[in-house]
Amino acid sequence: MIGDLADVARLTGVSKRLGGRPVLDGLDLGIRAGAVTALLGPNGAGKTTSVSLLTGRIAPDAGEATLFGLDPRRPAARRRLGVMLQSAGLPDVLTIGEVVTLQAGYYPDPRPVSETLALAGLSDLAERRCGALSGGQARRVHYALALCGRPDMLVLDEPTAAMDRASARILWGTVRAMADDGAAVLLTSHDLAEADALADRIVVMEAGRIVADDTPAALRARAGGSVIRCRTSLTPHAVGLLPAVREAAMEGAELRIVASDATVAVRALLDTDPGLSDLRVADATLEDAIATLLAPRDERIAA
Numbered sequence: 001m002i003g004d005l006a007d008v009a010r011l012t013g014v015s016k017r018l019g020g021r022p023v024l025d026g027l028d029l030g031i032r033a034g035a036v037t038a039l040l041g042p043n044g045a046g047k048t049t050s051v052s053l054l055t056g057r058i059a060p061d062a063g064e065a066t067l068f069g070l071d072p073r074r075p076a077a078r079r080r081l082g083v084m085l086q087s088a089g090l091p092d093v094l095t096i097g098e099v100v101t102l103q104a105g106y107y108p109d110p111r112p113v114s115e116t117l118a119l120a121g122l123s124d125l126a127e128r129r130c131g132a133l134s135g136g137q138a139r140r141v142h143y144a145l146a147l148c149g150r151p152d153m154l155v156l157d158e159p160t161a162a163m164d165r166a167s168a169r170i171l172w173g174t175v176r177a178m179a180d181d182g183a184a185v186l187l188t189s190h191d192l193a194e195a196d197a198l199a200d201r202i203v204v205m206e207a208g209r210i211v212a213d214d215t216p217a218a219l220r221a222r223a224g225g226s227v228i229r230c231r232t233s234l235t236p237h238a239v240g241l242l243p244a245v246r247e248a249a250m251e252g253a254e255l256r257i258v259a260s261d262a263t264v265a266v267r268a269l270l271d272t273d274p275g276l277s278d279l280r281v282a283d284a285t286l287e288d289a290i291a292t293l294l295a296p297r298d299e300r301i302a303a
């Protein structure tokens with residue numbers, strides 16, 4: 001909630017143009033302490049731009065960005081921030097232990113290097129040169145660099161993108177522990193299973209606006225009970241009028257239907273289109289909920 005005292009970072013009425021086009025227009029977003037907030041949305045929605053504004057990498061054209069109550073570009077604010085970006089280089093000739101030691105030296109109260117390496121799952125790789133790392137190992141080093149200063153706010157941009165599931169689970173566990181310890185964590189991800197597993201709160205952006213801001217459970221509940229997929233000659237509009245159908249939209253060549261009662265909806269579908277094929281029914285997931293939120297308006301028929 002905007003104005004919440006527990007917000008450690010905040011965008012208030014922020015507008016930003018990039019390349020001559022409006023990217024954000026009057027955006028309000030507060031990031032809370034002690035919680036993991038996931039920023040989700042399709043490519044180009046404005047997630048990275050929002051993160052760049054909150055972390056002081058760019059300044060708003062209008063409105064205000066604050067970090068710990070200060071302009072995010074102020075060193076006093078940035079010292080309390082740990083950031084893991086998608087694209088950042090590492091010095092090839094230094095070892096992992098050396099880059100972490102170097103980075104920790106910039107902070108007033110850093111973690112011991114051995115603790116940082118352990119949290120990032122890098123204890124066995126401390127002597128390895130950064131030029132000889134796999135993509136997933138390099139991501140773990142970036143994670144170590146983000147958390148070595150014991151930050152009050154941790155910003156993770158697609159943190160597990162190149163990681164295997166085991167490394168991702170280590171990261172999720174330590175991120176959760178830091179949030180439980182009081183840190184504000186802001187995460188962007190295209191991995192909805194990651195967001196569902198980790199986030200206390202999910203903010204969905206589309207075209208520079210916030211279209212949902214809720215807990216994962218509340219978002220899932222919004223998608224309804226079940227999702228039905230099938231091939232049918234019926235239009236989404238016709239299916240939207242059937243009993244128990246909440247929404248219907250094309251997804252490639254298939255029709256995707258959100259139903260409050262799958263049995264009632266399936267019976268009506270089969271009665272109306274005996275030629276219907278490839279029928280599948282599943283519980284609604286977070287991915288379904290977000291697909292529903294982001295479906296093009298003219299394809300989405302609410303019953």
Ligand SMILES: Nc1ncnc2c1ncn2[C@@H]1O[C@H](COP(=O)(O)OP(=O)(O)OP(=O)(O)O)[C@@H](O)[C@H]1O
Nearest residue numbers: 018019020023041042043044045046047048049050
């Ligand atoms: N430096 C720039 N110059 C011009 N346009 C830009 C610049 N940076 C971003 N944009 C545009 O701003 C919009 C939002 O970009 P942004 O990177 O914030 O999206 P995103 O939600 O992070 O996307 P992704 O999921 O692809 O990372 C896009 O249309 C993008 O093309």
